[in-house]
Amino acid sequence: MEYIPNILFAIILVLGIGYFARNIKKLIRNIKLGREVDASDNKRERWSNMARIALGQSKMVKRPIAGFLHVIVYIGFVIINIEVLEIIIDGIFGTHRVGLKLLSPPVYGFLIDCFEILAVLVLISVIVFWLRRNVIKLKRFLSSEMKGWPKSDGNIILYFEVVLMCLFLLMNAADTSFQDMNYGNIITQFIAPWFEGMSESTLHTIERTAWWLHIIGILIFLNYLYFSKHLHILLAFPNTYYGSVQPKGKFDNLEAVTNEVKLMMDPNADPFAAAPEGAEDDFPAKFGASDVMDLDQIQLLNAYTCTECGRCTSACPANLTGKKLSPRKIMMDTRDRLEEVGKNIDANNGEFKDDGKQLLGDYITNEELWACTTCNACVEECPVSINPLSIILDMRRYLVMEQSAAPMELNNMMTNIENNGAPWPYNQMDRLNWADEK
């Protein structure tokens, strides 16, 4: 009977991690629905980007207040999680504060002191975050795409963090032997007196309850990630690794188009020649993107990584002047559609069954796509190297090359370029006239 808590703990742990692993597998499968993309270049720069941008939070602090608070929560999250290691060992082996068996009380105490201080700092930061979202009402948290679930999601995460931090402090405060040791209770020594007069066994029950709820809470939070915008705590790392290492102005040249154009411009090409062996397979089903499967895997990873902070949207010239386009919404729509496709595949034994919907039109409208100035402000702003612009461009490509659905003025402009090499209807032979004009 004495092993029941250990066994129970092991079962909860396996269930918690197992369900999370299952969803991560699903996430990887969904990302792989996208086109393959070669990112095996510039390994050094990619690792350095990851270290700087994700690990080092270099872009977060561009906005000092949010950046500073985020760094606290981030460091707190990483460091306090060392404590989870002890909790897991204690849980499985039925030990109590196994760290004390390995470290001397002052050293162990120093570690827990750090955790406690961080826990309080995290609590304060999280409360400020909540106030920014719900009381100060910063504009970027109020956009139309932030209504309903995205808004609750943001708050739920904050509540989770408050509860977890409180449980951690409560667990330490109610641990009499830990308090008696008088090392590591830099904060909780002030909470412990609240329990004065309680019996030893009551205190023990409080401590155990807090301990169990803390670890169960962490496992629930871990599993909540997949359903939330909070995946960035994991995906920021691969996402900054796979983020572009090219100048932001460089847009990819579609290879399939290059082949076509070369053939068109080759005076020796035989227009009636049969396609060479295998050429048929190389040809893409369509140009540009109308649905998530047409996007590449990095773009889909981008969608799962987005934590909906809205820095992109708050810097977007179109959005700032009241247009419908919001780069954040582009990322949220892409993820929502990808999830929908994933669920469709789950429901149909691993095959996608046409649901008559697509990213273009059902999620993202032409009006949004045409409002983009391709200025790269959203790309510059993103603290985790997401590129909403590349999705916008791929969808424009579909509109223009597959549907000829560009706005009329743009069609005129392109016809002019085709006819006379300039966006206006001027004669090519007049191109040097400026040199003689007074």
Next chain:
Amino acid sequence: MSEELKVPTMAEMMAEGKQPEILFWVGSAGSYDDRAKKITKAFVKILNKANVDFAVLGTEESNTGDLAKRAGNEFLFQMQAMMNIEVLNAYEVKRIVTCDPHSYNCIKNEYPSLGGNYDIVHHTQFIKELMSSGRLTVEGNTYKGKRITFHDPCYLGRANSEYDAPRDVLRKTNANLVEMKRHKGTALCCGAGGAQMFKEPEKGDMDVNILRTQDALDTQPDIIATGCPYCNTMMSDGVKFKEKESEISVLDIAELIANS
């Protein structure tokens, strides 16, 4: 322009068996747009003054295709690109300068994989180079103490991380350089990029160029400096909209240097 501009073409150069030091890529706006042509001419004036051995393609130049690409028409872009690359390679062009950040970005980043490899610089980078090598000096004090604010073109700044060259050049005029709240990496677009120049904006509560002009007006400038023909048009329109055109001029850096 009072003095005669010397604008040799590549064809003339080739006929004389000469290879110029640099090719001046004029671009569509610089060739046809009335406002942008003034920038083109100002830059040629600088090239002439610094005795730069340059040439233009003239009637052999065609649109880079940048506009088409950003509008989503990859076919048209690549056709334009390959046509231009054929001409540039035939003339064995090595180095290019342009006043248009869109052409600069497109030729620098998107031509190489199609077979066009050139060392291309933006005119502000080239002017800076001429100044630091002593080939070009600013003599007058036309702009001494004047408040000048520089509007970063997206395709020079964010797209290619060049923020310093235009500012270094402007400092040489002894002007008082003032920055907008949004500048360099956080600079707001003028509203013309991504082929927006050629269409009506989508429904909203303001045009982008008005918002950007307000950014500039907040610095109380005498001059708004630009480095892109499209930005110049957008900011000029913005200043007119705000009815400030009698107090504030919108000038390209090439014009500022040519007049100084």
